[in-house]
Amino acid sequence: MKHLRNLIIDMDGVLWHGDTAVPGLADFFKTLHQQQINFVLATNNASKTPDQYVAKLARFGVSVAPAQIVTSAIATADFLATSTAPAPLATVDVFIVGGDGLHQAIQQRGFPILSVADVMERGRRAQVVVVGFWPDVTYADFAAGAVCINDGARFIGANPDVNYPSEWGPLPGAGAFLALIQAATGVSPTVIGKPGAIMFQEALRRLDGTPENTAMVGDRLNTDIAGGKAAGLHTILVLSGISTREALAQANGQPPDDVFVDIMELAKRLEHGD
Numbered sequence: 001m002k003h004l005r006n007l008i009i010d011m012d013g014v015l016w017h018g019d020t021a022v023p024g025l026a027d028f029f030k031t032l033h034q035q036q037i038n039f040v041l042a043t044n045n046a047s048k049t050p051d052q053y054v055a056k057l058a059r060f061g062v063s064v065a066p067a068q069i070v071t072s073a074i075a076t077a078d079f080l081a082t083s084t085a086p087a088p089l090a091t092v093d094v095f096i097v098g099g100d101g102l103h104q105a106i107q108q109r110g111f112p113i114l115s116v117a118d119v120m121e122r123g124r125r126a127q128v129v130v131v132g133f134w135p136d137v138t139y140a141d142f143a144a145g146a147v148c149i150n151d152g153a154r155f156i157g158a159n160p161d162v163n164y165p166s167e168w169g170p171l172p173g174a175g176a177f178l179a180l181i182q183a184a185t186g187v188s189p190t191v192i193g194k195p196g197a198i199m200f201q202e203a204l205r206r207l208d209g210t211p212e213n214t215a216m217v218g219d220r221l222n223t224d225i226a227g228g229k230a231a232g233l234h235t236i237l238v239l240s241g242i243s244t245r246e247a248l249a250q251a252n253g254q255p256p257d258d259v260f261v262d263i264m265e266l267a268k269r270l271e272h273g274d
């Protein structure tokens with residue numbers, strides 16, 4: 001692992017479970033600093049803004065810059081901006097089933113965002129419906145999204161994760177929201193986050209890294225590891241989140257290059273520098 005200068009690190013299931021940090025979190029980042037390893041934090045969770053992650057990490061005693069955080073909300077907004085060109089973005093109405101992260105990223109790009117009332121009471125229709133995880137989602141959000149998709153809107157998912165690790169075990173995630181809307185409309189979504197290439201490309205750009213000197217650290221074989229492999233990165237699975245040793249033994253895909261119990265064990269290995 002001596003060749004590694006950069007890490008792309010997933011957050012849920014790697015750094016914390018819900019609001020509980022994994023043991024050794026602050027020390028892990030101290031090790032990265034001491035070893036002069038650069039990092040970007042890359043999450044499929046689209047519900048929060050980079051600033052909200054900066055604040056969460058600060059509560060755990062870890063200081064990072066907003067530019068070190070890439071969310072699937074940012075990747076989704078990038079994708080929308082590229083894929084709707086040459087139409088002016090201000091002419092493409094978007095309806096969002098999702099939280100602050102998606103709202104901020106899509107608004108910053110200049111897309112008008114419709115509300116539930118715009119759709120259900122004022123008869124307006126979005127050309128694009130974007131869906132991401134949001135713990136305060138309501139039936140009205142799903143209903144208005146389905147109405148727009150039934151009228152021909154593009155259906156975009158911020159990420160495919162059907163669940164996410166919490167203090168209570170796996171809870172329904174964005175992929176479960178996508179399945180609900182897909183079942184109701186018969187339309188399948190275009191899905192953006194990991195394992196798709198967009199987030200890995202953006203993280204490498206911010207790190208000024210290459211696939212040769214960069215590793216993906218994650219807890220999911222089907223997103224973090226599969227996507228990292230496809231991007232040509234060194235891949236490191238930690239067993240502190242969703243994917244277990246049993247899942248690893250049964251996996252059909254290529255195995256990760258390294259497996260650690262958690263980031264404490266990974267930090268020890270990085271300290272030894274071998």
Ligand SMILES: [Mg+2]
Binds near residue numbers: 010012218220241
């Ligand atoms: Mg994770």
